[in-house]
Amino acid sequence: MAKKADIREATLRQLYENYGLTTADLEWEPSYVSKDEVSPPERRTRLPVKDWSKFEDPFRLFFEDYVRVQAEKETVFHDAIRLAERFGEARRINPRWIAGMKLYYPAVAQSEAEAHRGHLGLSRHSPSPALAMASFYQLLDELRHAQNDVHAMRYWVRYIDELKNWAQIYQNFWAMQVFRSLFEDMATPSDPFELVFHTNVALEMGYTNLLFVAAPTAGAANGDRVFAQLQMSTQSDETRHIALGQATLRALLEQENREELLPTLQYWFDKWTWRHHRVFGVTGIFLDYFAENKTMSYKEAFRKYFIEGYIQGLLEDFEPLGLKPPRFLDDIVKEAENYQSHQVWKLAFQYNYLNYFETFPPTEKDRAWLREKYPNWDQVVGWYWEQVDQGDPGIVQGLPLICNLCQFPIVYNPEDPDRPTNGSFRLRTTRYNGRTYYFCSDGCQYIFEHEPEKYAHAKTLTELVIEGKVPASVEGLREYMGLEPGWGGNLFEKPVWKEWLASQREG
Amino acid sequence: MTEVRGDLRLELMAGEEAEAIARAVEALNPEAKVEEYPGLLIIRVPANSRMVIERARVEEELGRAFNLRDIQTMLAAFYGYWKETSPDRWVLEWMEK
Numbered sequence: 001m002a003k004k005a006d007i008r009e010a011t012l013r014q015l016y017e018n019y020g021l022t023t024a025d026l027e028w029e030p031s032y033v034s035k036d037e038v039s040p041p042e043r044r045t046r047l048p049v050k051d052w053s054k055f056e057d058p059f060r061l062f063f064e065d066y067v068r069v070q071a072e073k074e075t076v077f078h079d080a081i082r083l084a085e086r087f088g089e090a091r092r093i094n095p096r097w098i099a100g101m102k103l104y105y106p107a108v109a110q111s112e113a114e115a116h117r118g119h120l121g122l123s124r125h126s127p128s129p130a131l132a133m134a135s136f137y138q139l140l141d142e143l144r145h146a147q148n149d150v151h152a153m154r155y156w157v158r159y160i161d162e163l164k165n166w167a168q169i170y171q172n173f174w175a176m177q178v179f180r181s182l183f184e185d186m187a188t189p190s191d192p193f194e195l196v197f198h199t200n201v202a203l204e205m206g207y208t209n210l211l212f213v214a215a216p217t218a219g220a221a222n223g224d225r226v227f228a229q230l231q232m233s234t235q236s237d238e239t240r241h242i243a244l245g246q247a248t249l250r251a252l253l254e255q256e257n258r259e260e261l262l263p264t265l266q267y268w269f270d271k272w273t274w275r276h277h278r279v280f281g282v283t284g285i286f287l288d289y290f291a292e293n294k295t296m297s298y299k300e301a302f303r304k305y306f307i308e309g310y311i312q313g314l315l316e317d318f319e320p321l322g323l324k325p326p327r328f329l330d331d332i333v334k335e336a337e338n339y340q341s342h343q344v345w346k347l348a349f350q351y352n353y354l355n356y357f358e359t360f361p362p363t364e365k366d367r368a369w370l371r372e373k374y375p376n377w378d379q380v381v382g383w384y385w386e387q388v389d390q391g392d393p394g395i396v397q398g399l400p401l402i403c404n405l406c407q408f409p410i411v412y413n414p415e416d417p418d419r420p421t422n423g424s425f426r427l428r429t430t431r432y433n434g435r436t437y438y439f440c441s442d443g444c445q446y447i448f449e450h451e452p453e454k455y456a457h458a459k460t461l462t463e464l465v466i467e468g469k470v471p472a473s474v475e476g477l478r479e480y481m482g483l484e485p486g487w488g489g490n491l492f493e494k495p496v497w498k499e500w501l502a503s504q505r506e507g
Numbered sequence: 508m509t510e511v512r513g514d515l516r517l518e519l520m521a522g523e524e525a526e527a528i529a530r531a532v533e534a535l536n537p538e539a540k541v542e543e544y545p546g547l548l549i550i551r552v553p554a555n556s557r558m559v560i561e562r563a564r565v566e567e568e569l570g571r572a573f574n575l576r577d578i579q580t581m582l583a584a585f586y587g588y589w590k591e592t593s594p595d596r597w598v599l600e601w602m603e604k
Contacts, residue, residue, distance in 0.1 A: 016592075058589040073580050229546075232583050
C-alpha cells in the first residue's frame with residue numbers, strides 16, 4: 001500500500017508540473033449572468049495589455065498547499081502567544097517598546113484589512129487567471145494578518161488599557177490619519193493594476209522588509225517575542241506578494257506595446273513610492289526611538305531594504321525596459337537619511353498631551369547612538385531636546401497645519417536639511433475649485449495636481465476643528481479620538497517606568 | 508542610477524530547518540556567507556552566481572524528509588527572482604541581461 005506521504009508527494013509533483021489545472025483551466029464563461037455583471041467594465045483594467053499569458057506565479061501555489069503551509073505558521077504564532085501568556089512575558093518587555101506597540105497594532109491591523117478589500121477587487125476583475133489566483137491567496141493572507149494583529153491586541157489588553165479603543169483611535173486619532181489616508185486608498189484604486197503598484201510594488205517590495213524584518217529584530221532585542229514572531233510570519237507571506245509584484249511588473253513591461261503603458265505605470269511607481277515613504281518614515285521611530293536596545297537605525301534599514309533591495313533591485317532589471325527612477329527619489333533619500341524619524345519623534349513629543357501612547361526625551365545613551373548614526377542629529381533636533389532638558393515642556397499648543405494630500409502635519413523642510421525645524425519651511429499651495437490646498441512636499445503636491453478630484457474632498461483634522469465638526473478643546477479632542485484620561489504623556493514621568501527601572505535593578 | 512547588483516540573499520526565520528538550508532546552499536556554493544541576527548538567518552551568495560537549494564541536501568543535513576514548500580513557513584525576505592520552485596530544488600537568480 002502506498003504511504004500517505006508518497007501520495008502527497010506525487011500529487012504535489014503533478015500539480016506543480018500542471019499548474020494550469022488550478023488556474024487557467026478553472027476559468028469559465030458565465031452563462032447565468034453576463035460577463036459585465038460579474039465584472040463591470042469600470043472595475044476592470046483600462047491598460048491596453050494584449051497578452052496576459054506572460055504572467056506566472058513564481059511559487060505556483062495551489063489551495064491545498066496554501067492551507068497546509070499557513071496552518072503551520074498560524075500554529076507557531078498562536079503557540080507564541082500562549083507561551084507568552086503562560087509565563088508572563090509582557091512584564092519583562094521594556095515599556096518603551098510597549099508604548100510603540102500601542103501605535104503599531106491599530107495602524108497595521110487596519111492596513112491589512114484594507115489590503116484585503118483591495119485584493120478582493122483585483123482577484124475578481126483580473127484579466128489573467130494565474131494573477132487572479134495569486135491575488136486570491138493574497139487577500140486571504142491580508143485578512144489573516146488583520147485577524148492576527150487583532151489577536152495580538154487581545155493579548156495586550158490584559159496588560160495595557162489603550163488598545164481597547166483601537167478602532168476609534170484608528171478612525172480619529174491625529175497621527176493615524178496619515179495611515180488611514182494611505183490604506184483606504186487600497187480599497188479604492190483607479191485601476192486593479194494601480195493596486196499592484198500600491199501594495200505589491202511600493203509597499204511590499206519597498207517597505208515591508210523595514211516593517212516586518214527590521215522592526216521584529218528590534219522587538220526581539222527588547223523582549224517582545226510575540227511581536228517578532230507575528231511580524232516575521234507576516235513577512236513570510238509578503239515574500240510571496242513581492243514575487244507577485246515582480247512577476248506583474250515584468251509581464252506589463254515586457255508587452256510589445258509597453259511604450260503605450262509606460263506613462264501610466266511610471267506615474268503609479270512615482271506616486272506610490274512617495275506615498276509610502278511619507279507613511280513609513282513614521283515607523284522610523286520604532287528603530288530610532290522606542291527601542292532602548294537598538295539593532296539598526298532607520299537610515300541603515302532604509303539603505304539596506306529600500307535603496308539596495310527596492311530601488312536598485314527594480315531599476316537594474318526594469319530600467320532597460322523603460323522604467324525610470326521614481327520622481328522625488330532625491331527628496332526621499334534626503335528626508336529618510338537626515339531627519340524624518342527625528343522630526344516625527346519630536347512632533348509626537350510636542351503633542352504628548354493629545355496622545356494615547358507615551359513618548360519620552362531620548363536618554364544620553366540614545367543621543368550618543370543617534371549622533372553616531374546621524375552626524376547632523378544635533379542640528380536637526382538635538383537643540384530641541386536640550387531645551388527640554390532645561391525645563392521647557394517642549395509642548396506645542398494648538399493644532400498644526402496638515403498636508404491636504406498625506407494628512408500628516410507639515411513638519412519636513414527639504415529646503416534646509418541642516419536645520420529643518422527652523423520654521424522657515426516653504427509651503428506649497430494649490431488652488432482648486434476656489435479653495436487653497438496646502439502640501440508638505442513637492443511629492444504630495446504633484447499627486448494632488450494629478451488627481452484633485454480624488455483628494456480634494458478629504459478634510460484634515462485641523463480643518464474639521466475649524467469648521468466646528470470636531471471639538472476644539474483638548475478634552476473634547478481627546479474624547480473624539482477615543483483617549484481616556486491618563487493615557488499618553490511622557491513615559492519617564494509615569495509610575496510604570498519607575499517600576500520597570502526598579503525591576504531592572506533587582507535583575 | 509543603478510550600481511553594482513547586490514548579493515542574492517535569503518533571509519530565514521532562525522531554527523533547525525533554516526540552518527540545514529544554509530548548509531545545503533553552502534555545499535553547492537563555496538562563496539556563500541551566512542549571518543545571524545536575533546531570530547533571523549541571512550544567507551548570501553554573489554550576484555553573478557546562483558543560490559540553489561536542493562531538497563536531497565537539506566534532507567541529508569536534517570536527517571529526515573523535508574518538503575521544499577515549507578521554506579514558505581520561514582521565508583522572511585529574498586533578493587533575486589525565483590527561477591525554479593520545483594519539488595526537488597529551488598533556485599534564486601538575478602534576471603539574465
